[in-house]
Amino acid sequence: MLRANLNDILIFMAVVDAGSFVAGGQAMGLSRSAAGKAVIRLEDRLGTRLLNRTTRTLSLTEEGHVFYDRGLQILASVDEAEASVAGRNGTPRGVLRLTVPDAFGRIVVLPLLRKYLAAWPDIQVEVSFSDRVADLVEEGFDLAVRIGVTSPDTRLVSRVVAKYKAVLCASPSYIAGRGEPLDIDGLAAHDCLIFSSRNQRQSWRFRGEGGSWIKALGRSRVRLDSGEAIRDAAIAGLGIAFLPDFLVAEDLAAGRLQQVLSDLEADDVEIVTIYPNKRLLEPRVRRFIDLIVEELAA
Numbered sequence: 001m002l003r004a005n006l007n008d009i010l011i012f013m014a015v016v017d018a019g020s021f022v023a024g025g026q027a028m029g030l031s032r033s034a035a036g037k038a039v040i041r042l043e044d045r046l047g048t049r050l051l052n053r054t055t056r057t058l059s060l061t062e063e064g065h066v067f068y069d070r071g072l073q074i075l076a077s078v079d080e081a082e083a084s085v086a087g088r089n090g091t092p093r094g095v096l097r098l099t100v101p102d103a104f105g106r107i108v109v110l111p112l113l114r115k116y117l118a119a120w121p122d123i124q125v126e127v128s129f130s131d132r133v134a135d136l137v138e139e140g141f142d143l144a145v146r147i148g149v150t151s152p153d154t155r156l157v158s159r160v161v162a163k164y165k166a167v168l169c170a171s172p173s174y175i176a177g178r179g180e181p182l183d184i185d186g187l188a189a190h191d192c193l194i195f196s197s198r199n200q201r202q203s204w205r206f207r208g209e210g211g212s213w214i215k216a217l218g219r220s221r222v223r224l225d226s227g228e229a230i231r232d233a234a235i236a237g238l239g240i241a242f243l244p245d246f247l248v249a250e251d252l253a254a255g256r257l258q259q260v261l262s263d264l265e266a267d268d269v270e271i272v273t274i275y276p277n278k279r280l281l282e283p284r285v286r287r288f289i290d291l292i293v294e295e296l297a298a
Helices: 002-018 021-027 032-046 062-089 102-119 172-178 184-189 227-235 245-254 283-297
Strands: 051-053 058-060 094-100 123-129 143-147 156-164 166-170 191-197 205-207 213-215 219-224 240-244 269-276
Touching (some): 002 021, 002 058, 002 062, 058 062, 094 102, 094 283, 102 123, 102 227, 143 283, 156 283, 166 245, 191 227, 219 227, 227 240, 269 283
Parallel strands (some): 094 123, 094 143, 191 219
Antiparallel strands (some): 051 058, 143 269, 156 269, 166 240, 205 213
């Protein structure tokens, strides 16, 4: 009986994932009718409706959302159980859910995904390209790649996988109109384009006299939650930006941006992977982290 119950749960989740009884049934090797009967059995056993049905659409009820989320947790536990047996050399399988910064994701992460998928044919990948700082645990992500952001959340593990040089830069039109700062203190008279997302706000650090790190004090009239938007704002003449060199190298070479205070030693921009704190890391997550470390080090 337990096996039948679990099978009905898997069919319900397949229907939700596919968005229809027909496609969900096909994913489980069943007809539309068999998939529908399985969901009805599950609802009867639970004593509640899980799906709202119309002739064209399906939608989860409030109870359905709760049950589906618990089902995802069960499947994640199964994955972890397999990882505990397979160990580090286990074959990656399942769905890797990533959240990555928009520009860095497209420029750096996408080429890595091509290698990753080619190496592990049993893997599927879902990627959110956003500079928004997502809640990994609440939103169900396996892994986040972030730029210059670690997490104090004890449920998460942070690991620095690469470092990039950062540069201060502005458009020629901004410099022509406002002048170029002569030193760190001069930034206080300029408009600085600051990254800000939820409770995370970028700080600009430079090496001062005596070797200590000091924060630059600049005015922040425009705060943005996207590195690419900050680059675009700098090109548009809205202020001075402090960005990793991989993001602005082409603009500097083309003259759309100019480096300012180039003699300053800037703090490196750290590329950080963040993932839920588990005793055993699933092979699909571990292998992707290994690939990032290997490729970015090269």
